[in-house]
Amino acid sequence: DAGVTQSPTHLIKTRGQQVTLRCSPISGHKSVSWYQQVLGQGPQFIFQYYEKEERGRGNFPDRFSARQFPNYSSELNVNALLLGDSALYLCASSTADRVDTQYFGPGTRLTVL
Amino acid sequence: GESVGLHLPTLSVQEGDNSIINCAYSNSASDYFIWYKQESGKGPQFIIDIRSNMDKRQGQRVTVLLNKTVKHLSLQIAATQPGDSAVYFCAEVNQGGKLIFGQGTELSVKP
Numbered sequence: 001d002a003g004v005t006q007s008p009t010h011l012i013k014t015r016g017q018q019v020t021l022r023c024s025p026i027s028g029h030k031s032v033s034w035y036q037q038v039l040g041q042g043p044q045f046i047f048q049y050y051e052k053e054e055r056g057r058g059n060f061p062d063r064f065s066a067r068q069f070p071n072y073s074s075e076l077n078v079n080a081l082l083l084g085d086s087a088l089y090l091c092a093s094s095t096a097d098r099v100d101t102q103y104f105g106p107g108t109r110l111t112v113l
Numbered sequence: 114g115e116s117v118g119l120h121l122p123t124l125s126v127q128e129g130d131n132s133i134i135n136c137a138y139s140n141s142a143s144d145y146f147i148w149y150k151q152e153s154g155k156g157p158q159f160i161i162d163i164r165s166n167m168d169k170r171q172g173q174r175v176t177v178l179l180n181k182t183v184k185h186l187s188l189q190i191a192a193t194q195p196g197d198s199a200v201y202f203c204a205e206v207n208q209g210g211k212l213i214f215g216q217g218t219e220l221s222v223k224p
Binding site (some may be wrong): 004033035041042043044045048056058078090092102103104105106107 | 156157158202210211213215216
């Protein structure tokens with residue numbers, strides 16, 4: 001079975017640009033969460049979506065937004081990129097809205113120059 | 114401004130020895146904890162979990178200990194193997210049901 005997939009694998013942007021990251025959950029999983037992992041630190045929670053509704057939001061500015069589609073895939077958008085947005089962006093899926101059953105994807109490495 | 118990554122704590126062990134990785138958590142109200150393993154280029158992988166009504170839980174070659182008095186978790190890996198080399202994170206589930214990850218420890222296994 002395919003695990004959580006994310007695209008693209010790597011991405012380079014310049015300050016001020018906008019970026020869209022994509023995530024496909026494990027088949028049958030209805031919940032998707034997004035995390036930001038800065039080099040040398042643990043992942044930080046950004047958003048959780050369950051059944052296409054936002055269920056939680058971490059301490060991130062409004063430049064960060066997300067949505068979940070009818071097929072449960074998800075997109076994370078970041079506007080007006082800053083150097084500090086450079087990080088590994090992880091997507092995790094689960095069957096329900098419980099975080100203890102999450103499976104993580106390999107992440108998208110975003111570099112902002 | 115530009116963020117700077119922190120230098121991860123590291124633990125170096127000989128193959129076959131036991132490893133102990135420690136973690137302090139912040140919220141005394143947290144009632145569920147998870148250990149994750151993250152290999153280079155991959156997302157975190159679930160290892161073992163423990164609820165606050167327990168102080169010890171064992172899996173295959175791994176044991177998690179929870180000391181609620183001092184808000185401390187540890188992960189013990191028996192007979193450490195080269196494939197155990199990775200960064201290990203503890204995470205607590207907060208009252209909002211969201212995962213809060215710790216800083217992480219890099220485990221290096223010497224053959």
